[in-house]
Amino acid sequence: MPETDKPLLAHLFRRAGFGATFQELDRYSQIGYEAAVDELLHPEQQPPIEEDVLERYYIDWKESRNIEGALTESVYRMNAYAGKRPLQEKVALFWHQVFATGLAKVLHEKTMLNQIDLFRQHGLGNFRDLLVNLAKDPAMIFWLDNNFNQKDALNENWGRELLELFSMGVGMDGQENYSEEDVKNAARAFTGWTIDDDNVASIPFGKTPWLFRYVPEDHDEDEKTFMGHTGNFNGEDIIDIIVQQPATARFLSRHLYNFFVADEPQVAAWQRTTPGNLDAIKILEKEYFRSGYDLRSMLSVLFNSDFFKSDQARFAKVKSPAEVVVGTLHLLGDFQFPKRGIFEVALGCRYMGQDLLNPPSVEGWHTGEEWIDSGSLVERVNFVADQVSDIHQPGVRSMVDELLGRAAELDPVTIIDGCLELLGHVRLHDKNKDHLAGEVRCMLEQRSSLTAGSPEDQQAAERTVLHTMKMIGSSREYQFA
Amino acid sequence: MTAEIEHPISQQRFYRYHDVIGLLSAAGPGFSGPVSVITGPDGNLWVANRANPNQPEAVRITRCTKDGDFIEHFGEWGEEPGQFTWVTSIAFSPEGELFLADENTHRITVFDSNNDYVRCFGKHGNGPSEFDRPSGLAFAPDGSLYVVDTLNHRVQALTSSGEFKSQWGSFGDGEGQFNMPWGIAIDSADNVYITDWRNDRVQKFDASGKFLLAFGSSGDAEGQFNRPNGIAVDSEGDIYVCDWMNDRVQIFDQAGSLKDVLIGHSGMSKWGRTFLDANPEIERKLALAVQNIEIKERFYRPVSVHVDSAGKVFVADCYRHRVQIYQKL
Numbered sequence: 046m047p048e049t050d051k052p053l054l055a056h057l058f059r060r061a062g063f064g065a066t067f068q069e070l071d072r073y074s075q076i077g078y079e080a081a082v083d084e085l086l087h088p089e090q091q092p093p094i095e096e097d098v099l100e101r102y103y104i105d106w107k108e109s110r111n112i113e114g115a116l117t118e119s120v121y122r123m124n125a126y127a128g129k130r131p132l133q134e135k136v137a138l139f140w141h142q143v144f145a146t147g148l149a150k151v152l153h154e155k156t157m158l159n160q161i162d163l164f165r166q167h168g169l170g171n172f173r174d175l176l177v178n179l180a181k182d183p184a185m186i187f188w189l190d191n192n193f194n195q196k197d198a199l200n201e202n203w204g205r206e207l208l209e210l211f212s213m214g215v216g217m218d219g220q221e222n223y224s225e226e227d228v229k230n231a232a233r234a235f236t237g238w239t240i241d242d243d244n245v246a247s248i249p250f251g252k253t254p255w256l257f258r259y260v261p262e263d264h265d266e267d268e269k270t271f272m273g274h275t276g277n278f279n280g281e282d283i284i285d286i287i288v289q290q291p292a293t294a295r296f297l298s299r300h301l302y303n304f305f306v307a308d309e310p311q312v313a314a315w316q317r318t319t320p321g322n323l324d325a326i327k328i329l330e331k332e333y334f335r336s337g338y339d340l341r342s343m344l345s346v347l348f349n350s351d352f353f354k355s356d357q358a359r360f361a362k363v364k365s366p367a368e369v370v371v372g373t374l375h376l377l378g379d380f381q382f383p384k385r386g387i388f389e390v391a392l393g394c395r396y397m398g399q400d401l402l403n404p405p406s407v408e409g410w411h412t413g414e415e416w417i418d419s420g421s422l423v424e425r426v427n428f429v430a431d432q433v434s435d436i437h438q439p440g441v442r443s444m445v446d447e448l449l450g451r452a453a454e455l456d457p458v459t460i461i462d463g464c465l466e467l468l469g470h471v472r473l474h475d476k477n478k479d480h481l482a483g484e485v486r487c488m489l490e491q492r493s494s495l496t497a498g499s500p501e502d503q504q505a506a507e508r509t510v511l512h513t514m515k516m517i518g519s520s521r522e523y524q525f526a
Numbered sequence: 527m528t529a530e531i532e533h534p535i536s537q538q539r540f541y542r543y544h545d546v547i548g549l550l551s552a553a554g555p556g557f558s559g560p561v562s563v564i565t566g567p568d569g570n571l572w573v574a575n576r577a578n579p580n581q582p583e584a585v586r587i588t589r590c591t592k593d594g595d596f597i598e599h600f601g602e603w604g605e606e607p608g609q610f611t612w613v614t615s616i617a618f619s620p621e622g623e624l625f626l627a628d629e630n631t632h633r634i635t636v637f638d639s640n641n642d643y644v645r646c647f648g649k650h651g652n653g654p655s656e657f658d659r660p661s662g663l664a665f666a667p668d669g670s671l672y673v674v675d676t677l678n679h680r681v682q683a684l685t686s687s688g689e690f691k692s693q694w695g696s697f698g699d700g701e702g703q704f705n706m707p708w709g710i711a712i713d714s715a716d717n718v719y720i721t722d723w724r725n726d727r728v729q730k731f732d733a734s735g736k737f738l739l740a741f742g743s744s745g746d747a748e749g750q751f752n753r754p755n756g757i758a759v760d761s762e763g764d765i766y767v768c769d770w771m772n773d774r775v776q777i778f779d780q781a782g783s784l785k786d787v788l789i790g791h792s793g794m795s796k797w798g799r800t801f802l803d804a805n806p807e808i809e810r811k812l813a814l815a816v817q818n819i820e821i822k823e824r825f826y827r828p829v830s831v832h833v834d835s836a837g838k839v840f841v842a843d844c845y846r847h848r849v850q851i852y853q854k855l
Binding site: 106241 | 551561579580581630708753771792794795805814826827847848
């Protein structure tokens with residue numbers, strides 16, 4: 046018997062995507078939870094967005110020449126895929142957070158967008174392959190100076206971050222995971238891994254793509270010792286050794302848990318803090334090795350696990366700004382076809398504290414409750430409240446019609462419960478729900494009846510529903526995934 | 527003695543690369559996403575720049591000589607009358623007024639010979655003289671304005687003041703139907719050529735909209751298209767089609783048979799040379815991109831093609847912010 050619980054499906058899509066509309070939840074409840082997970086894990090089986098139409102209208106995006114253009118394109122794509130390939134986009138966002146690379150230094154927007162495409166293509170594949178592709182990614186090479194890493198002039202930046210931030214972490218269970226010698230020898234193995242071009246000039250004819258280039262004469266061919274192994278290692282050999290480490294399994298599992306299940310402490314604290322749910326981490330570590338480092342398999346285990354599906358996990362994570370913006374756009378059904386205005390909407394991510402493609406450092410953004418400060422909270426509340434009460438948005442229109450079509454009598458409980466459900470099975474604390482019920486009751490009592498079908502009643506009913514949705518969108522609870 | 531530079535010849539040897547005009551710039555000499563190139567009544571080139579919403583000052587019309595000397599630029603970004611945001615094409619009327627299609631405001635805006643705003647017409651809709659993302663513009667010899675009404679999948683013929691005269695087309699892939707048409711050209715016999723963008727073909731009609739011919743199919747083989755847009759017809763009846771996502775311009779005879787292909791052979795422009803002479807460090811860096819040398823010469827999303835009376839072919843090489851010029855031999 047397939048699991049058809051809509052609140053559970055809504056939880057799945059908040060985490061594995063950017064939320065689901067009530068129509069989407071209807072569809073997924075027909076096929077059941079496990080089938081929905083399977084569909085999420087195979088985005089390649091869903092249709093792509095219409096790239097020609099996108100390029101036709103957003104002519105400037107193909108060769109995005111400034112950070113705002115790149116940011117806008119990213120948000121547009123996330124929204125366009127939110128109903129088709131949500132996990133592909135969510136995983137790309139995940140890797141962008143883990144392998145944080147930024148335009149503050151890279152200054153080549155298309156090259157940054159190519160890196161995000163890499164995450165779309167390989168983000169659900171084999172972790173070893175992902176790391177190899179990352180090591181050859183021009184944005185990453187430039188970001189961490191591997192283009193200056195030569196056999197006679199070592200630059201350890203990439204080698205260090207590969208171990209510290211991208212695979213093993215500094216330590217686990219209070220122990221160090223690697224030594225300074227390991228860092229140095231990893232860096233030596235990646236000498237000669239560079240890019241074709243270090244120019245950042247867009248003049249005279251626009252920027253041309255940065256391309257990976259291996260320069261054998263710049264590669265250190267001498268013997269190296271890394272994590273207890275000795276040989277004439279090249280970069281791929283180092284990654285082969287890295288992916289075999291228990292520390293890598295731990296680090297990756299903890300990242301997946303932190304992003305998809307529940308907020309963990311910030312990464313810098315992981316050496317000395319035990320995972321919040323060690324049993325869950327062990328399950329993911331086991332799957333990492335069993336599957337041969339396969340990310341899709343790990344996520345399959347994660348999404349089908351009791352620890353993910355548990356009531357305790359629901360609404361336990363603070364939404365990232367990208368989740369707030371894209372999740373709201375998806376709910377509204379907005380920007381399903383290119384039009385002007387996406388730029389202004391996309392900037393919402395920046396104003397809420399997540400300047401996509403431009404993280405504050407190689408450590409990415411601090412997540413969880415650190416997303417929230419007084420300024421960003423106001424931005425979040427205003428953004429959502431304005432959007433979900435706009436009756437001209439197709440998604441809002443359909444939610445209102447759905448709710449008004451359900452009940453002949455509009456009492457506060459019907460309205461509030463209906464809005465909570467349609468907005469994605471949001472939960473309000475009892476106190477807030479009581480407060481909202483009082484407000485809705487006041488609105489209803491301004492009229493003698495909302496049961497008849499007169500135009501005035503219809504308008505009053507719409508206003509009441511829209512106001513209720515606005516209040517829910519403004520709530521503290523809506524900021525949690 | 528200076529050796530004469532032998533300019534590249536096209537595949538079938540009907541065209542020789544001649545020159546390039548361009549430089550990525552939001553002001554003064556330069557273009558930013560050129561989407562439409564035409565010869566004006568003054569004999570100079572007029573180029574519409576699409577640019578992007580993050581750089582509204584770059585949304586403008588640039589005027590320059592065909593030798594690449596900058597004359598002026600004008601235009602103002604916005605949605606008020608006289609302003610424009612998503613420019614798709616420009617065309618001159620027989621009276622010398624400049625018409626500009628804006629697919630954001632769904633309007634046609636008219637400027638006089640002093641570049642001053644005169645009037646605009648059109649609004650969002652699917653009725654007569656209404657538009658849903660207008661794109662290609664062309665004037666018939668009798669002064670009728672033809673507008674490609676992209677999302678209404680039709681062509682409208684209007685007076686120069688915007689009054690409705692006739693229309694043809696509907697959504698579909700049959701004869702006379704369209705799927706998001708884009709470009710338009712009119713030959714000396716008043717025949718109308720439309721690039722049927724999402725059907726990957728060109729359709730030819732007489733002046734009344736009667737279907738005459740279609741050629742092209744989806745693909746990247748010779749004679750096939752991947753979203754054709756800009757189109758032009760020269761005085762000998764040869765048809766030039768920007769094969770947008772195949773990054774080439776294909777040339778056909780009147781029967782729709784392929785004659786030649788242009789792929790782009792850009793050298794350095796006069797404006798670019800001036801910039802690099804002042805910034806030698808950038809030229810040194812550009813030379814480091816050894817894997818990109820050929821890429822830099824080729825078309826990258828050509829959007830508009832125009833042939834003048836001297837047989838010069840001007841291609842708006844949109845993502846490279848330049849106009850490449852070929853000479854018909």
